[in-house]
Amino acid sequence: MVHLLQGFADLVAEAVGGRAEILHDTVKVTVANEGWVTAHSVARDDLDLVFFSWLSAIDWANDVEAGDPLKDEVEERLELLSTVGDLTEGKRVTFSTTLDSESPVISTLVDVYAGSNWHEREAAEMFGIVFTGHPDLTKLYLPDHFIGNPLRKSYPLLSREVKPWPGTVDVEGMPDSPTTENPGA
Amino acid sequence: MDVGQDAIRHLSEVQVSVELETEDMTLNIGPQHPSTHGVLRLVARVDGERCYDVKPVIGYMHRGYEKLSEVRTYPQITALINRIDWVSGYANEIPFIVAAEKLMEVEVPERAQFIRLILTEMARISSHLIFMASYPLELGAATPLFFALRERERVLDLLEGVTGGRFHPNFNRIGGVKPNAGSGPTTRKTPQDLPAGFLEDTRDAMDHVLSVCDEIETLVAGNEIILARTKGIGILPPEVAAAYGVSGPNLRASGVKFDLRKVENYLPYDRFEFDVIVGENGDCWDRWWVRLQEIREAAKIIQQAIDGIPPSGPLQAKVPKIIKVPKGETYVRAENPKGEMGYYLVSDGGTGPYRLKIRSASFSNLTILPWILEGVLVPDIIAVMGSLDFVLGDVDR
Numbered sequence: 001m002v003h004l005l006q007g008f009a010d011l012v013a014e015a016v017g018g019r020a021e022i023l024h025d026t027v028k029v030t031v032a033n034e035g036w037v038t039a040h041s042v043a044r045d046d047l048d049l050v051f052f053s054w055l056s057a058i059d060w061a062n063d064v065e066a067g068d069p070l071k072d073e074v075e076e077r078l079e080l081l082s083t084v085g086d087l088t089e090g091k092r093v094t095f096s097t098t099l100d101s102e103s104p105v106i107s108t109l110v111d112v113y114a115g116s117n118w119h120e121r122e123a124a125e126m127f128g129i130v131f132t133g134h135p136d137l138t139k140l141y142l143p144d145h146f147i148g149n150p151l152r153k154s155y156p157l158l159s160r161e162v163k164p165w166p167g168t169v170d171v172e173g174m175p176d177s178p179t180t181e182n183p184g185a
Numbered sequence: 186m187d188v189g190q191d192a193i194r195h196l197s198e199v200q201v202s203v204e205l206e207t208e209d210m211t212l213n214i215g216p217q218h219p220s221t222h223g224v225l226r227l228v229a230r231v232d233g234e235r236c237y238d239v240k241p242v243i244g245y246m247h248r249g250y251e252k253l254s255e256v257r258t259y260p261q262i263t264a265l266i267n268r269i270d271w272v273s274g275y276a277n278e279i280p281f282i283v284a285a286e287k288l289m290e291v292e293v294p295e296r297a298q299f300i301r302l303i304l305t306e307m308a309r310i311s312s313h314l315i316f317m318a319s320y321p322l323e324l325g326a327a328t329p330l331f332f333a334l335r336e337r338e339r340v341l342d343l344l345e346g347v348t349g350g351r352f353h354p355n356f357n358r359i360g361g362v363k364p365n366a367g368s369g370p371t372t373r374k375t376p377q378d379l380p381a382g383f384l385e386d387t388r389d390a391m392d393h394v395l396s397v398c399d400e401i402e403t404l405v406a407g408n409e410i411i412l413a414r415t416k417g418i419g420i421l422p423p424e425v426a427a428a429y430g431v432s433g434p435n436l437r438a439s440g441v442k443f444d445l446r447k448v449e450n451y452l453p454y455d456r457f458e459f460d461v462i463v464g465e466n467g468d469c470w471d472r473w474w475v476r477l478q479e480i481r482e483a484a485k486i487i488q489q490a491i492d493g494i495p496p497s498g499p500l501q502a503k504v505p506k507i508i509k510v511p512k513g514e515t516y517v518r519a520e521n522p523k524g525e526m527g528y529y530l531v532s533d534g535g536t537g538p539y540r541l542k543i544r545s546a547s548f549s550n551l552t553i554l555p556w557i558l559e560g561v562l563v564p565d566i567i568a569v570m571g572s573l574d575f576v577l578g579d580v581d582r
Contacts, residue, residue, distance in 0.1 A: 023513060023514045023515050024287045024288060024513060024514075024515035025287070025515065026514070026515045026516045028514070050424065050427040050428065051427045051430065051432075052427070052428060052429065052430040052549075053430055053518070053525065053527070053544060053549075054430070054527070054529075054542065054544040054549070056529070056542045058531055058539075058540045059540075066252065066255055066256050067255035067256045067537065067539070068533070068535045068536075068537060068539075070533050070539065071533055071534060071535075081529065081542070083516060083527075083529075083544075087423075087427055087436075087441050087443040088443065089448060090443075090445065090447075090448025090449060092516075092518075094516055094529070113428050113429075113430075114425075114428045114429055114556070115428055115429035115430040115431075115549060115552055117552065118548070118552045126251075139244075140243065140244060141243065141244035141247040141581060142244065142247070143244075150249065150252055151251060151252055155252075157252060157253070157255075157256055160256060
């Protein structure tokens with residue numbers, strides 16, 4: 001199984017000119033920024049990966065406003081991910097490319113996989129990525145006047161700002177609640 | 186005299202062939218509409234009886250689960266993701282839990298895997314039965330609703346008996362299922378297993394489900410109006426479906442024999458015999474028909490699982506009290522009732538994920554709307570939309 005996966009990963013990496021790694025049964029192929037659209041065309045046409053699953057990004061940042069910060073310092077960047085697969089044997093590849101955190105720009109995949117349209121709109125509003133050539137890069141979930149990119153690590157989670165977690169501690173137990181002598185009851 | 190008649194005829198022809206200046210109308214459907222299964226707004230340009238340039242407007246139910254996951258611990262997240270697709274809440278939990286288990290390299294006990302599988306298939310049945318109830322209703326046939334909802338209640342009662350929740354079971358734990366599964370008094374020393382008589386009741390319920398499938402088939406497949414409104418309507422070619430990421434029964438209705446239960450290993454489906462049901466034409470009728478057959482297949486799987494479940498054994502693998510998932514990334518996807526549901530989990534070794542991308546089936550299934558509704562008749566909007574069986578909670582996340 002692992003052996004087969006490695007063979008497939010190498011095949012994809014060679015075909016699209018990227019670097020392959022296997023992350024717990026997930027084949028991830030990292031390609032250059034410029035080769036993003038070409039890699040997907042090759043995947044669709046030559047490797048028969050016709051099914052477009054999803055597209056999204058990861059904000060690798062050292063300062064975070066919500067959630068736990070990373071343990072080790074990283075190079076600040078946006079990682080754009082997309083997953084495509086076939087419809088026969090269940091093969092799938094997650095493509096990855098690195099974008100500049102400050103001004104992330106990349107070409108759209110709409111001409112290769114029509115389904116990337118909404119996924120790119122989501123990534124655009126959530127991370128501030130600009131997809132050049134996209135037919136309609138308007139807001140998808142958020143209101144039109146919304147400012148900011150909520151899934152960026154620099155964007156605070158407002159509900160936590162208003163009321164810090166975990167809130168007040170329950171001092172009074174329920175009637176007949178377990179005492180400290182028998183906590184499991 | 187002849188000349189005069191010719192002149193009149195000519196005049197009338199001229200008048201008929203004059204292009205009438207008509208104005209396009211913009212039609213707003215929703216956000217509140219019974220056929221939208223949540224809050225979805227469609228803006229369509231209507232030219233005569235046909236609609237063009239359909240624009241779905243979504244986001245009315247966006248709850249930001251991907252952001253919320255970043256500030257929660259792994260066990261807390263299962264409570265959130267139950268609510269993504271609330272019609273099959275149980276099935277949503279599976280790929281997330283499996284992703285975390287993969288990173289932790291935890292081996293789940295066999296009995297727990299069987300319980301997961303039985304409950305997942307029950308979630309599929311209840312989700313498809315909702316479709317069996319609502320879809321004919323949207324087309325004007327009210328009777329199948331009573332049959333379908335009655336059986337769904339039977340299945341949900343069983344689900345509730347095990348998990349304590351009808352819609353939001355929150356039952357999976359990393360490493361297994363809730364150790365004190367089932368009703369009744371529980372202590373740590375004597376963990377409850379499945380409720381007494383659960384397996385027999387389930388087998389019985391599956392017989393009922395199978396027989397109600399026959400009843401529904403008679404009711405709907407013999408209904409001339411439904412046939413006329415669904416056959417040949419909203420045809421979705423397989424290559425278009427694939428490019429848009431349409432998955433699950435909608436994809437199989439277009440003739441693609443692809444089921445993640447057969448190719449992924451998130452649950453032990455390889456031990457059971459079941460068919461992957463495919464449609465022929467990819468129209469509304471096929472999408473209905475595929476789902477009906479899938480209920481039957483799911484019932485078959487559950488019956489086999491009841492026969493094969495280990496009679497006893499642990500329900501939970503050994504995991505630390507405070508769950509910390511080792512650093513790593515993975516994508517795990519599962520065949521949910523609505524289609525491919527997956528989680529891209531990025532962990533930094535903490536108690537919660539660094540990033541959790543949620544790939545929900547209904548979102549991608551909905552992206553096809555502008556394509557599939559181009560040029561359809563206005564009354565067919567409801568027929569096509571209903572046949573895609575999406576839930577807006579699953580779209581907006």
